[in-house]
Amino acid sequence: MADRVFQGLMVLCAFSIFGIVALIALELFLQSHLAWVQFGVKFFFQADIDPVSHQPIYWDPVNGHFSAVPFVYGTLVSSFLALLMAVPLAVGVAIFLTEMCPRALRGILAFLTELLAAIPSIIYGLWAVFVLVPLTREFVNPLLSKYLGWSGLFTNDNPTGLGYMTSGIILAIMILPIISSLTREVMSAVPHSQREAVLALGATRWEMIRMGVLRNARIGIVGAIILGLGRALGETMAVTMVIGNTPEVHTSLLANGSSMASVIANEYAEAVGDLHRSALTEIGLALFFVTIVVNAAARLLVWAVTRGTPARVA
16 A cells, blocks of 8 residues: 555656646746737747838837747847857867866866856856956957958947857857766767777777767767757846847847847836737747757757667767
């Protein structure tokens, strides 16, 4: 009897997680129902057009114009920039710790890398405001504008130092330990026999890492990158403090913008009406489902390497 009661309690605890997720999704859907009825799916793809200037009106709570386009755009741009900067560095750190680092330093460097994941996002935001923003304003943005301004992606019309680029840099620092730790985990899961087999064929150390380790761990590495992307998509405070919070779409990566998480943090407590609050909740619902799908896919890919069939030399 005691065993059955204990088993029932454990099953209840396990399924309570599904209940919590379902309740969150249900509440978000109910609170965003007004926006769904008013705008539908076009809320994420289209914007109202001003009849006078013929310019898109993305976000005007006073006059009832709402479109999530600038927030989806800002989230994707800042997350892409973060991955572009973080992935090579994170994979390099994982390779060094797994294959090249002296044993005496391995534990210390691994601890310091994972310590970055434990720092609260508000601390990252404060550091970015006091250190990163002045650096980008005085040095990074002018250099990018001078040498790459011809591309149209780095026109420096923003004197504040805030914007997509700054938010991408701080996101890259935040997701680096996640990608690095999981990459190190999946690389460690590759059997040593794979390394020995490649070396026995006369391969150099780099060829052994490239063919015997990275090739066999590539699925898990992709999963680690996607998991880092999930963190970048949902990050709120640090991005809110450095992205500029302008509900517009700019081609320049140095311009101010806004993200899905930052607009909710900035405006939800001061929403001017039910439709405004419902539109913000609809953005939250979309972000909720996107992060769940991204994290689930990433976990599945990581599991395929660390828990699945042992890798083989291709």
